[in-house]
Amino acid sequence: xxxxxxxxRLLLVFYTLLVVSILVFAITQVLPADAAVTLLGENASVxxxxxxxxxxxLNDPVWLQFWHWIAGVAQGNLGVSMRTGQPVGPTMLIxxxxxxxLAVCSIGLMLVVAVPLGxxxxxxxxKAADLGVGLVSYLxxxxxxxxxxxxxxxxxxxxxQWLPATGxxxxxxxxxxxxxHLVAPVLTVxxxxxxxxxxxxxxxxxxVLSSDYVAAARLKGLSGRVVLLRHVLRNALLPVVTVxxxxxxxxxxxxxxxxxxxxxxxxxxxxxxxxxxxxxPAMQAGALIMAATYAFANFLADLAYAFLDRRIRYx
Amino acid sequence: MTPLLEIRDYTLDFQxxxxxxxxxxxxxLAVAPGEVLGLVGESGSGKTTLAMAVMRHLAGxxxxxxxxxxxxxxxxIGIAPAEVRALRGRRIGMVFQNPATSLNPTLTLGRQITExxxxxxxxxxxxxxxxxxxxxxxxxxxxxxxLMRRDPHQLSGGEKQRVVIAAxxxxxxxxxxxxxxxxxxxxxxxxxILELFRRLRAETGVTGLYISHDLAVVSRIADRVAVLxxxxxxxxxxxxxxxxxPQNDYTRRLIASVPKPEHRLVQDTPGAEKIxxxxxxxxxxxxxxxxxxxxxxGVHDVTLDVRAGEILGVVGESGSGKxxxxxALTGLAHATGEIRLDGALVGRMGRAYRRAVQIIFQxxxxxxxPRQRIGEILARPLRLYGGSPREIPDLLxxxxxxxxxxxxxPHQLSGGEKQRVxxxxxxxxxxxLVICDxxxxxxxxxxxxAVIELLLDLRRQHGTAYLFITHDLNLVRQIxxxxxxxxxxxxxxLLGIDDLGSGRENAYTRAxxxxxxxxxx
Numbered sequence: 001x002x003x004x005x006x007x008x009r010l011l012l013v014f015y016t017l018l019v020v021s022i023l024v025f026a027i028t029q030v031l032p033a034d035a036a037v038t039l040l041g042e043n044a045s046v047x048x049x050x051x052x053x054x055x056x057x058l059n060d061p062v063w064l065q066f067w068h069w070i071a072g073v074a075q076g077n078l079g080v081s082m083r084t085g086q087p088v089g090p091t092m093l094i095x096x097x098x099x100x101x102l103a104v105c106s107i108g109l110m111l112v113v114a115v116p117l118g119x120x121x122x123x124x125x126x127k128a129a130d131l132g133v134g135l136v137s138y139l140x141x142x143x144x145x146x147x148x149x150x151x152x153x154x155x156x157x158x159x160x161q162w163l164p165a166t167g168x169x170x171x172x173x174x175x176x177x178x179x180x181h182l183v184a185p186v187l188t189v190x191x192x193x194x195x196x197x198x199x200x201x202x203x204x205x206x207x208v209l210s211s212d213y214v215a216a217a218r219l220k221g222l223s224g225r226v227v228l229l230r231h232v233l234r235n236a237l238l239p240v241v242t243v244x245x246x247x248x249x250x251x252x253x254x255x256x257x258x259x260x261x262x263x264x265x266x267x268x269x270x271x272x273x274x275x276x277x278x279x280x281p282a283m284q285a286g287a288l289i290m291a292a293t294y295a296f297a298n299f300l301a302d303l304a305y306a307f308l309d310r311r312i313r314y315x
Numbered sequence: 316m317t318p319l320l321e322i323r324d325y326t327l328d329f330q331x332x333x334x335x336x337x338x339x340x341x342x343x344l345a346v347a348p349g350e351v352l353g354l355v356g357e358s359g360s361g362k363t364t365l366a367m368a369v370m371r372h373l374a375g376x377x378x379x380x381x382x383x384x385x386x387x388x389x390x391x392i393g394i395a396p397a398e399v400r401a402l403r404g405r406r407i408g409m410v411f412q413n414p415a416t417s418l419n420p421t422l423t424l425g426r427q428i429t430e431x432x433x434x435x436x437x438x439x440x441x442x443x444x445x446x447x448x449x450x451x452x453x454x455x456x457x458x459x460x461x462l463m464r465r466d467p468h469q470l471s472g473g474e475k476q477r478v479v480i481a482a483x484x485x486x487x488x489x490x491x492x493x494x495x496x497x498x499x500x501x502x503x504x505x506x507x508i509l510e511l512f513r514r515l516r517a518e519t520g521v522t523g524l525y526i527s528h529d530l531a532v533v534s535r536i537a538d539r540v541a542v543l544x545x546x547x548x549x550x551x552x553x554x555x556x557x558x559x560x561p562q563n564d565y566t567r568r569l570i571a572s573v574p575k576p577e578h579r580l581v582q583d584t585p586g587a588e589k590i591x592x593x594x595x596x597x598x599x600x601x602x603x604x605x606x607x608x609x610x611x612x613g614v615h616d617v618t619l620d621v622r623a624g625e626i627l628g629v630v631g632e633s634g635s636g637k638x639x640x641x642x643a644l645t646g647l648a649h650a651t652g653e654i655r656l657d658g659a660l661v662g663r664m665g666r667a668y669r670r671a672v673q674i675i676f677q678x679x680x681x682x683x684x685p686r687q688r689i690g691e692i693l694a695r696p697l698r699l700y701g702g703s704p705r706e707i708p709d710l711l712x713x714x715x716x717x718x719x720x721x722x723x724x725p726h727q728l729s730g731g732e733k734q735r736v737x738x739x740x741x742x743x744x745x746x747x748l749v750i751c752d753x754x755x756x757x758x759x760x761x762x763x764x765a766v767i768e769l770l771l772d773l774r775r776q777h778g779t780a781y782l783f784i785t786h787d788l789n790l791v792r793q794i795x796x797x798x799x800x801x802x803x804x805x806x807x808x809l810l811g812i813d814d815l816g817s818g819r820e821n822a823y824t825r826a827x828x829x830x831x832x833x834x835x836x
Binding site: 211212213216217218219220221222223226230231234235238309 | 400401402403404405408409411413416417418419420421422430431434435
């Protein structure tokens, strides 16, 4: 892949982040929250409030405040939490790592399940297996994740007592306990993803199966296995890369609900806490980090796509 | 000699919702070792189905009703899937119609050849690669070693077809089925591919079944020719006999409808008055990029004119800019340069211009609105240009369609009938110039002949001029007064039809003429 192409993609990522940062900053500006009041409480004196405002630069013009903030961000300083007085960057990044662990495990489990299901459905089009996969995936798509999560909790944690109900244990602290805590949320998230992606794999595989080059591969006398693995799957799974990247967006948003239910201190939960406490720096940092994660995931997907489908590089 | 492939009384139905449809009906034919049999038929005649029956690659709704297919003395009907795979590619190879879709877009060209060599000739990956490079050279591709790592999309259509041919011949099959291998290519490229077949055939002595709708192409390559229609084999004879003394009526009509350039269908000479003039016409297509645009030149600096009642043929290879001219002259593409109608500069193309200049497209399937009845399709231009829907029966009669067709939907009509409706729609405006953009390219030869006859008929009645865009040089030489030759977006030649072959033509024009398949006989 050409360096120019790579550079253009990277520029696009930074451009996206710049636009997002402007939006995030603008939104926190119009929120009915006074940082000084948040810091000192409702009963603070007018003088104290004024002092804080001038210390935080809240009296500066908006563009100057933005400049200070974005310059800090560029140097890796995302600001200080108004609630805890701690730098928000490290807090948010730790929270992000927990969310990413959940997301990566869910995507991994989803791929292991959804790809074979989708391929099977396409190969048995119109037969019982296809209809079964279709039914399951419609259910998965239409049932909201708080319902799925509840079902998972009731069955696995309550009835069968196989898993702890909620909470989070870092893998570094106690690996097995950490894994046991991850199973239920990962299951919940991946059920929704499986539903979504298996439909996609099915329709892509069906398209490729009816293509001329697959007919040509069969007529060349290649074995069924080679036709499926070399000619069908490679082409059918290409669009899945893009979908997985888009699902990262869903995960970052949808995972908030799951994190809330299973009490995982991930980025979604941190953001909720920040919003509840009118903690502006934490909100800005959380939103920006989520956007950056999403943009980066899509960048990776583009790279993967270009690596797998060489036609892309020349466009 | 015992035939290598022998099909006897083979009958095949397709199960459809409307009941069984007989695709092949008691077909018998034989191909001797070393022979090439041409199988000719129009669309829907069952010729590709027959090839797929030999390959044992039939659709799920196919039902074989009897007969036998013997290959090298062995019955193929009912053999086990493992035996089928042992035949396919190894003993019976196939070259497909469209190289753009028959190569896997995400595998390198080298891999698509080595995979069959490894499977069928048991070569090691290294030996397969050496052999593949050798074959890429034998099909006259430049720089074969570098091509091994290239991807299909980096090659032109003709080059891709050469790769498919290399992959097929490299296995040394006994029989090769050619399914319209030059149809998707333009004239010059197709002619070179045919040349390659002839050479490879001489070198390898392979037996072939060559399927095509194009009698001219088949007459160049086949020893014997079989004619298929509606699933029945009508006639089978040595190529020369069939073309000079056809026994069957349909064959005779089929041969008669192949355009013969010497046989002029238009005798008159048009007036000197210029209706439409294009001056330094240029069209650039572009694609947005992050910074600025990427520009592709469609056509560059084209100057031509069409005179009253004249037929101006526009010819060239695919991608030469023929259709771009049509798009520019109808305002479908933004063009630079000047366009004059009756000597007056055309600024914005208003109603008067659109009335005078109408267009007919290649695919009536996509140019007729599927949700409008034929009557509605014709009523709109009639109203727009001061006519009345009461003229619809008249209009239909002019294109030899019954008046009841006004109530039909496009999908209820055949391809030829749909194209007649498109012609009627263009003539509803009583135009002085009609731009015909490859309007017969998607039609069978017999239907093409009828459509051309209709166009000439309408021209006699109305004195209409045509800008006739086509890749079929034989056809255009029958009807055009002058010829515009396009290459790489430029007009390389503009000459009277009588100047063809006089030595006054451009070298490229000559090459184009020589590449055109000689008509039958």
